[in-house]
Amino acid sequence: MSDTLLEVDDLRVTFPTRTGLVQAVRGVSFSLGRERLGIVGESGSGKSQTGRAIMGLTPPQAEVSAKKLAFDGMDLLSISPRERRALRGNRIAMILQDPKYSLDPVMTIGRQIVETLRTHEKVSRAEARERALAMLQAVQIRDPARVFDLYPHEVSGGMGQRAMIAMMLVTGPELMIADEPTSALDVTVQLDVLNILDKLVAERGMGLIFISHDLRLVSSFCDRVVVMYAGKVVEQIKASELRDAQHPYTRGLLNCMPRIGFERHPLPVLDRKPEWAA
Amino acid sequence: MTACIAVEGLEVVFDRFRALKGVSLEVREGESYGLVGESGSGKSTLLRAITGLAPVSSGTITVNGKRLGKTRDKALYREVQMVFQDPYGSLHPRQTVDRLLQEPLAIHGMADGEKRIERALDEVGLGKGFRFRYAHQLSGGQRQRVAIARALILEPSVLLLDEPTSALDASVQAEVLNLLEEVRRRRKLTFLMVSHDLAIITHMCERLMVMQNGEAVETLTASQLIGHRVSADYTRNLLRASEGFVRV
Numbered sequence: 001m002s003d004t005l006l007e008v009d010d011l012r013v014t015f016p017t018r019t020g021l022v023q024a025v026r027g028v029s030f031s032l033g034r035e036r037l038g039i040v041g042e043s044g045s046g047k048s049q050t051g052r053a054i055m056g057l058t059p060p061q062a063e064v065s066a067k068k069l070a071f072d073g074m075d076l077l078s079i080s081p082r083e084r085r086a087l088r089g090n091r092i093a094m095i096l097q098d099p100k101y102s103l104d105p106v107m108t109i110g111r112q113i114v115e116t117l118r119t120h121e122k123v124s125r126a127e128a129r130e131r132a133l134a135m136l137q138a139v140q141i142r143d144p145a146r147v148f149d150l151y152p153h154e155v156s157g158g159m160g161q162r163a164m165i166a167m168m169l170v171t172g173p174e175l176m177i178a179d180e181p182t183s184a185l186d187v188t189v190q191l192d193v194l195n196i197l198d199k200l201v202a203e204r205g206m207g208l209i210f211i212s213h214d215l216r217l218v219s220s221f222c223d224r225v226v227v228m229y230a231g232k233v234v235e236q237i238k239a240s241e242l243r244d245a246q247h248p249y250t251r252g253l254l255n256c257m258p259r260i261g262f263e264r265h266p267l268p269v270l271d272r273k274p275e276w277a278a
Numbered sequence: 279m280t281a282c283i284a285v286e287g288l289e290v291v292f293d294r295f296r297a298l299k300g301v302s303l304e305v306r307e308g309e310s311y312g313l314v315g316e317s318g319s320g321k322s323t324l325l326r327a328i329t330g331l332a333p334v335s336s337g338t339i340t341v342n343g344k345r346l347g348k349t350r351d352k353a354l355y356r357e358v359q360m361v362f363q364d365p366y367g368s369l370h371p372r373q374t375v376d377r378l379l380q381e382p383l384a385i386h387g388m389a390d391g392e393k394r395i396e397r398a399l400d401e402v403g404l405g406k407g408f409r410f411r412y413a414h415q416l417s418g419g420q421r422q423r424v425a426i427a428r429a430l431i432l433e434p435s436v437l438l439l440d441e442p443t444s445a446l447d448a449s450v451q452a453e454v455l456n457l458l459e460e461v462r463r464r465r466k467l468t469f470l471m472v473s474h475d476l477a478i479i480t481h482m483c484e485r486l487m488v489m490q491n492g493e494a495v496e497t498l499t500a501s502q503l504i505g506h507r508v509s510a511d512y513t514r515n516l517l518r519a520s521e522g523f524v525r526v
Contacts, residue, residue: 042447043418157317186316187474187519194523213447220523256452258481260520261504266456267481270449 005175005207006032006054009068013049013058024049024062026231032175036201036208038218038239040253041228047211050228051177054209055094056084071175090120093168097180099160103152109163110136110148117170135166139196158189162196169200176201179211194221215242215253227253230277249276281340282307282436282468283328288337290323290492297323299492300337307435310462310469312483312500314476314516320492321472322363325438328470329360341436356386359429363441365421369413375399375424376409382432398427402457419450423457430461437462439471443478455482476520480504488513 013025025046030037041047053064056076069076071092076084096102104112113132117123123131129148136144139162152160161181168176181197182190198221201208212218218225219239227235227250235247245251252270283305290298298320305311313321326332328339330350339346342357362368369378379395388394399408402423413421422442429437442458443451459482462469473479479486480500488495488510495510508514 042449188316188515191519191523198523198525215448216522253448256449258452258455258477260477260480260517263481265481266459267452269452269456 004031004033005072006209007068007070008032008050008054009066011050011053011064011066011069013046013053013062013064015059015062024231025053028226028228028231028233030226030233030236032207032209034174034205034207035224036210036222038222038225039209039211039228040213040215040218040225042213042253044230045228046231047213047228048179051094051179051209051211055092055177056088057094086120089116089168089173090171091173092175092177093171093173095161095164095168095176095178095181098184099152099157099164100184102164103160105152108149108151109155113163113167113170116167120171131170132166135170136163138169138200139163139166140192141166156189157185158193161185161193165193165197165200169204172204173206175207175209177209177211180213181210182217183212183214215250216257232277234276247276248273280307280343281305282309282342283470284338284340285324285328286338286340288324288327288339289335290320290327290332291335292333297332297492298327301489301492301494302337303487303494303497305468305470308466308468309485310471310483312479312486313470313472313489314474314479314486315489315495316474318491319489321489322440323492324489325360325440325470325472328438329355329358352386355382355434356432357434358436358438359432359434360438360440361422361425361429361442364445365418365425366413366445368425369421371413374410374412375404375416378413378424379428379431382428386432388432394431398431401430401461402427417450418446419453422446422454426454426457426461430465433465434467436468436470439469441473442471444473444475451478458482476503476516488516 009029011025011028012023015022015024028050039047039050052058058064066077110132113135114128117128117131133144133148136147141147141159141162147155182193185193210218210222219242222239225237225239225242226233227247229249235245235250237245255268256270258267281304285301285303287300287302288298289296289300301324313324315321323332327334341354376395379398380391383391383394396406399406404420404423443454446454461467471482480503483500485499487497490512495512498508502508506517
């Protein structure tokens with residue numbers, strides 16, 4: 001974990017709105033090696049915008065600023081859009097929440113994977129096909145040749161998300177950002193997809209940023225957890241030490257979910273303090 | 279204890295797809311009953327069939343001793359109200375909260391609208407200040423509270439809850455679940471609640487039915503589930519999945 005892959009210092013994302021500027025991300029700092037980092041928060045906490053800013057997918061009207069936003073020593077904010085494009089999908093990849101919306105509906109799954117690969121590497125059609133099929137195999141799709149020719153609407157959510165993971169991994173990225181990769185899936189399928197993701201990340205020694213609203217899921221999957229509230233990091237903690245979390249927000253989040261075998265009526269609710277957002 | 283909702287051999291068919299394949303269940307008066315299963319298991323379809331939103335092709339549904347016919351009469355909806363999953367989709371975007379709450383009162387010709395609306399908003403923990411707002415001016419949790427107020431304003435005895443908190447953040451979910459428990463206790467309501475989350479169902483319900491592919495897998499009490507005394511493999515899988523990710 002010695003080499004730092006990504007360094008984020010004082011990241012801010014500001015959106016202009018009719019009622020003035022809204023800061024969605026307000027000074028987020030963390031660094032990432034070849035490890036699994038979870039970013040957790042509720043809707044509106046800025047967790048997704050943090051991921052998108054790293055990926056370079058912030059909407060054009062918004063402004064991104066940071067003291068430092070560096071990937072492998074490269075300053076992401078000063079490089080040209082062209083260089084940024086070369087990184088995106090190649091060395092930095094992103095998995096989105098819902099395969100129903102994030103896959104191209106009028107292109108077969110195989111063609112989409114091949115397209116990603118051929119955008120970034122000079123490979124022949126035949127070789128690209130071979131590698132796409134091998135990748136589909138790696139995400140435990142049983143009949144890759146059949147799935148290769150299917151359209152996204154012809155596969156289930158779990159299969160679609162595996163195809164998405166295959167597409168993102170085919171270029172062999174060093175950093176993977178997964179934004180709620182399993183929230184749209186059924187619980188039983190969720191675990192399959194997480195297992196696949198876990199294995200591939202470990203095998204390839206990638207850095208992973210796992211963005212989710214589910215603190216318990218993230219803590220079981222990641223090495224380290226960054227907890228965000230109102231655009232800020234309120235706590236950074238090792239996943240194994242989550243039980244000793246200091247911040248009342250983190251503890252509240254852990255506490256407020258019903259658990260099987262722990263009867264609590266009524267459930268404890270979060271008592272939001274204005275100073276958390278200060 | 280009499281059966282409040284009795285469903286016998288219910289079949290729902292969309293074109294050629296059998297969404298429900300002969301499901302039976304019995305919910306006692308004052309009970310909170312849960313339906314669990316993954317998407318496509320037919321749990322929501324069952325609720326929708328009771329309210330007349332899904333076509334029943336065979337089987338019977340009895341509510342409070344009355345057998346439901348092909349069409350539902352108005353009286354049923356005084357007794358049975360439904361809260362939907364997505365509070366962003368279930369509230370009219372161009373109506374104020376006040377107008378939203380007046381609609382059911384107007385349909386059923388209930389007097390005293392003014393007072394009822396105030397009381398309903400109070401009951402769900404929204405003050406008078408929310409009365410003339412639009413849905414887009416409310417947060418997800420507040421919207422779901424309005425949806426619950428709209429269901430309660432007719433003073434029903436049964437609430438059908440279709441994933442009432444799955445679109446909400448965990449902390450807001452806790453607030454809405456607490457609210458539901460509280461109104462149930464105060465009004466002695468019967469709940470039939472759908473969720474994909476076993477933890478929520480065991481928290482809210484005394485008995486539950488596990489569903490898969492339009493069929494009942496098994497019926498359990500909450501304490502059987504907590505004690506892992508289940509017989510079907512599918513339920514065991516669900517239980518394991520609800521414990522979170524474990525690295526192998």
